[in-house]
Amino acid sequence: MPSQEDKLSALSPRDRQVLKEISEGLTDPKKIAEKLEIKEVSVISLAEGLAEKGLIKLEKRVEEVYALTEEGARYAEIGLPERRILEIAGVEGVPISEIKDPALKVGIGWLKKKGWANLEAGKIKPTGDDAPPGKDEVILEALSFQGETGASALDAEALKVLKSRGLVEPNTQKSWSFEIRDLGRSAIEKAALRRGAETSQPTSYVNQVTSDMIKNGVWEGRYLDYKGARYEVRPYDVTLPAERIYPGKVHPYQRLLSRMREIMLEMGFTEIKGEIVQSSYWNFDALFQPQDHPAREMQDTFYLDSKAEIPDYSQVKEMHESGGEVGSTGWGGRWDPEVARREVLRTHTTSITIKYLADHPNPPVKAFSIDRVYRREAIDPTHTPEFEQLEGVIMDEGLSFANLLGVLQEFYAKMGFDEVRFRPGYFPYTEPSVEPEVYIEGLGWVELGGAGVFRREVTAPFGIDHPVLAWGLGVGRLAMLRLGLKDLRLLYQSDVGWLRDEPSLVRM
Structure with a gap:
């Protein structure tokens, strides 16, 4: 740890100037x-x-200080509406109908609140011969004359009323004293003694040491002879923590989505997009649900x-009702095109x-798609009604189930998961189907999606005669x-603390 002497010697010339002025009795930073x-x-x-x-x-x-608003300054000059009405009314009073100026009408209620007048048979009647200035009027006059004034010097209740009427506005005033x-005092005395004892007082002070100074300068303790001049070098405490910097960065979740997109493109896939609102035909019926x-x-x-317009549905209808020509029995019953036209959030x-x-x-x-989907889920730490899903399909001659497992193995390896396994699964539109799982230290095997080969009931109605490998991943x-x-939920919230602490350079 640096000694007290080191701390004092680390003072810059400007530090010493300010310290000297304070020692001589100046306590106001403005005067210094x-x-x-x-x-x-x-x-x-x-x-x-x-x-x-x-x-x-x-x-x-x-300290909280108050100043007049634009409207308050005007009233300080011409008087509050209730005061002006009182002047118009005189001793005899005035009919309310004669108060036509909207700016004056607001004063009628304040006349009653302050007890300055009564309303009798549609007429404003003063309650006495004289209404002394209220505390609110005193404050208006004071602020008009002296400008910003501390709240402690003003009547609290009257100030509250003026604030509610929008005639004064608060501000925070900071002040310092040293x-x-x-x-x-000891530091100043030692500095004076040192100046008297040193015969070669430095002419300048160096805050930043250059490489040339280190190589070509002549050093004597904290003093440096460099290019014909003598300098004093300010000591630095290298043990002090540096100020933490929070650089701009891409949201961690967006970085993860970008990494997944990058992997899919590297593997030769084409990214596709679609509408959030889909017909039930494409969301369910085309998938043989x-x-x-x-x-x-x-x-x-x-x-x-x-409801949406849907394409020719005859082949899909036949597949649902009787199984078409692929050896399926279908679902039986009657397939209703009106149900298929209903629109949903995908x-x-x-x-x-x-x-x-x-x-x-x-x-x-x-082809692949990374996009948001929507389901009626109760919100909890592991479920939200909207979330991202990664979908991929491959269609070509001679593809097999083994090809699907190989693609998935490669994708998860690129995502950093070394141990991957596949368990049999069931999905309405693929057969055979699997659920990929990855091994996470401390959690064990975790299921991360579903995959399979599209059933012929799905592909045949659209004239697709080759195997289609398909898989989906819950990105969240x-x-x-x-x-x-x-x-x-943290993925969708602006938690500044988490965003700052999350490393920005780690490759997802």
Whole structure:
């Protein structure tokens, strides 16, 4: 730890000037600034440093002061509306109908509140011969004459009334005063003795040492002879912590989404986009989900009071009702096109990929989508009604289930997960289906999505004759694992503390 002597020797020339003025009785930073011909804020900053070293005592006062608003200044000049009405009314009073100026009418209520007049048969009648100036009028006059005034010098109740009427406005006024301490006096005395004992007093003070000074200068302790001049070099305490810097950075969740997008593009996929509002046809029916499937119920889906135009649905209708020509029995019953026209907030991005496949039925196709989806979920640390989903599809000749597992293995490896396994799963529109899992230290195996090969009931109605590998990933759960979060909601909140602490240069 630096000694007290080191701390005193670290004072800059400006520190010493301010310390000297304070020792000579100047306590107001404004007066010190004027004498030294520097800014007042610089004096305050230097004084705070001196106070931290224990050389001076610094007292800071914060007081609420009041000044007139534009309207308050006008009333201070011409009088409050109630006072002016009273002058118009005289002894005999005045009918309310004669008070036509809107600016005066507001004073009628204040006349009654102050007890200056009564309303009798539509007439304003003064209660006495004279109404002495109220405390609010005294304050208006005082503020008009002397400007900003501390609240402690004004009547609190009258001030409250004037503030409610918008005639005065508060402001915060800060003031500082300084007082020399014994250690400060000692520092000045030692500096004076040192100046008298030193025969070669430095002509200048160096705050920044250059490499040339280090190489070509002649050093004697804290003094430097350089290019024919003598300098005193200010000591530095290298053990003090540096000021922390908070640089601008991309939100950690956005960085994760960008990394996932980058991986998909590196693997040769094409990014696709689609509308948030989708028809039930593309969101459910095109994926061979029966129209009475529980996932389509109101408790799971956001339905809109609108309907969409849908393409020729004859093949989809036949597939649902009888299984078409792919050896399926379908779902049976009657498929209703009006149900398919109902619009929803998309519940998955698969509605985008199936539409893209319908528009591009010939191989090869490698497409992905990272976008937001919506479901009627109760909000808790692991669920939100809107979240991001990553969807990928591959369609080509000769693809197999093994190809799907290889693509997923590669994707998760690029995301930093070394251990990946696959468990059998069930999804309405893929068969076979799997659930990829990754191993997380301390958590074990964690499921991160679903994948499979599109059923022929899904692809056949759109003329797709080749295998389609498909997979979807809940991005939020992956983000929680990568960022070490326990609450999914933090991804969507502006928690400045978390954003500042999260490293900005770590590759996702």
